Amino acid sequence: MLFPTLEFGIFFLIVFTIGWSLRASPEGRKYFLVGASYLFYGWWDWRFTGLLFATTLINYLAGLALGRLSRPGLRKLVVGLTVVVDLGVLAFFKYYGFFLTSLDEVLTALGLHRDLPFLEIILPIGISFFTFQGISYVVDVYRGHIAAERSLLDVMLFKSFFPQLVAGPIVRAADFIPQINAPARLTREHVAIGTVLVLTGLAKKMVIANYLATELVDPVFFDPTAVGALDLLVGIYGYAVQIYCDFSGYSDIAIGIAALLGYRFRENFDQPYRASSLQDFWRRWHISLSTWLRDYLYIPLGGSRYGEAKTYRNLFLTMFLGGIWHGAAWTFVVWGAFHGAMLGLERFVRAKLDELAPPHADEEGLLTKIGNFAQHVVGIVWTFHLVCFAWIFFRSDSFGTALDYLKGFADWTGSHDHATPFLVGLVALGLFFQFTPRNLGRELALSIRALPAPLLGLLLGAGILVIWAAAPEGVAPFIYFQF
Structure with missing residues (x-):
């Protein structure tokens, strides 16, 4: 169901x-x-x-x-x-x-x-x-x-x-x-939060994720050798937005339905593509899984308590096993191993940069603020593209398909039939909402919680009808059902 x-x-x-x-x-x-x-x-x-x-x-x-x-x-x-x-x-x-x-x-x-x-x-x-x-x-x-x-x-x-x-x-x-x-x-806050979460979750899944899946991601990944490099680039950006909207959309609906039944679940996504490091990304992406892996795997392995070498080992093993958890395929093994290796490398590089960094005479100076902001922006762009690179293996049906996808970036002369303005706009919209105020949904819920119950019900029903009308035909299953 x-x-x-x-x-x-x-x-x-x-x-x-x-x-x-x-x-x-x-x-x-x-x-x-x-x-x-x-x-x-x-x-x-x-x-x-x-x-x-x-x-x-x-x-x-x-x-x-x-x-x-x-x-x-x-x-x-x-x-x-x-x-x-x-x-x-x-x-x-x-x-x-x-x-x-x-x-x-x-x-x-x-x-x-x-x-x-x-x-x-x-x-x-x-x-x-x-x-x-x-x-x-x-x-x-x-x-x-x-x-x-x-x-x-x-x-x-x-x-x-x-x-x-x-x-x-x-x-x-x-x-x-x-x-x-x-x-x-059942409080007004429960109903308001549930209404907002159900509607945002449905919009993410039924409109953004489904359009990107059927018109961009599925055709591009079906045969990467048949499309041009621009389609491949937009395709992997599209998949990054698709899997986020698909999975966070499910989480929003689940948390919203639980709220309407009087129960509170914790947040499962926190604008992960605004992360400025892989460590930050895993604090924001699928939070319930990443904290589970931390509490029941990484920490029992020793965490960061027994020196740098064992910390790198524990990071790698945690992400490697997290990759295997996602599915029985070598592509998931590579995905998890890549994240584990890059988390260790990121930790190593950060430690070395901290050792080499000169002490700042004025921590609040203008040049320091500009430098910190530039470093933050570079970190966001770099992290996003690392995540997108790993998504290629995660989405591909085989290791060979993933390699064909990567080889396709060598030739930029091919066609770009799938990179339409509509689909590029959906990708841009999905990424835009990564940088809106993080409490936007709660503020919206607070603004409607004073509405009478019949009006809230009407709002929910009307919102569902609008989303249903805007969505493509058919009901695609959620990606994470297969895990």
């Missing part, structure tokens, strides 16, 4: 109406929301609701065991086994085919070809996201950050809550479970 569809609109109206009619019965509301969430997930393929429940039950029982055990060795064993099971399930569905295909190629190249047990495996939608949520819950209980949850119903709602189930944001139990146990209350 996709967000920008009539069937989801009807589904949400029913959930909204019944959900708020049950606000006087907290347990009844939880049961209803869990049922609605499982219906939402099962709408795609009902068989995988059993997988969702099984992993939830494992995480719940592990949490209970950790809450009762006091011996450090046993606690480590429980958390270790649970994480292994969670990651094992994820690895089987996501990487089994990739592993066997790669092994088959290696054995064939060595003249040792064997018949391997290939299986046709369907990747459960959203498995990466609810797996990471389960791991974070168990690890947080182990670390003592949260108490073990005694209610299986609460853990089920935490892992299955439908707005964020299939493509995030990755919600932490410490943020969400206290909200579902608090009295349900």
Whole structure:
């Protein structure tokens, strides 16, 4: 069930109406929301609701065991086994085919070809996201950050809550479970923020992302050798805007829907293309994933606590594994490895420049301010193009396609049929909004929160109709559904 569809609109109206009619019965509301969430997930393929429940039950029982055990060795064993099971399930569905295909190629190249047990495996939608949520819950209980949850119903709602189930944001139990146990209350602020986020998310996805995908990015990446260098350049800029609008649009809708149901999710994107360094970019892009990787991978590896060499290693391993998380393909491996290597190089260069920089006599002087501003602008341009270079591998369907894309920049004499004024304008518009005031959406929400409820509902409905009319035909799935 996709967000920008009539069937989801009807589904949400029913959930909204019944959900708020049950606000006087907290347990009844939880049961209803869990049922609605499982219906939402099962709408795609009902068989995988059993997988969702099984992993939830494992995480719940592990949490209970950790809450009762006091011996450090046993606690480590429980958390270790649970994480292994969670990651094992994820690895089987996501990487089994990739592993066997790669092994088959290696054995064939060595003249040792064997018949391997290939299986046709369907990747459960959203498995990466609810797996990471389960791991974070168990690890947080182990670390003592949260108490073990005694209610299986609460853990089920935490892992299955439908707005964020299939493509995030990755919600932490410490943020969400206290909200579902608090009295349900729908405020004007909730409604105003939800309205603004749903409309902006739909506009990003249905208009900007879908037009760029169908008329620019998909044709250019389908066969990079058939288009000119200008189309390739605009195409990769277009993909940078497309994936941002697609994914941040989903996050906006998810956060907005949660707000309309009375729950608050944290921001997942913060104008990432205005970042002046790769480190800054990863503080702004897919924040729930980057903080998850930091808290549950980078810091346990040692973070930056054991010297520069190990810090570089930990940065590389974190991004390398983050690349593998995105998909079972060598292109994602290269994407993650590139970001890991460049983060380490950036850290090294910054440290050397700090050592060489002379002390400033006047930190507030005009020349210093101009120099800092110029350095900031150069950093934004440089970081954006590093990210775009890596996006080529992320978007390409194979390593060969990515290399063909890069080779195409050697010839600027070809046609540029796809770089139309309309599409270039959409790219420019997407980049323009990276540099607007970061609290613009909240200010807009504050300006409409005093409107009567019927008028807010009318505004939401009219906005959806306008966006629907402006969007291209068809409903494209969100990019991150495949992860």
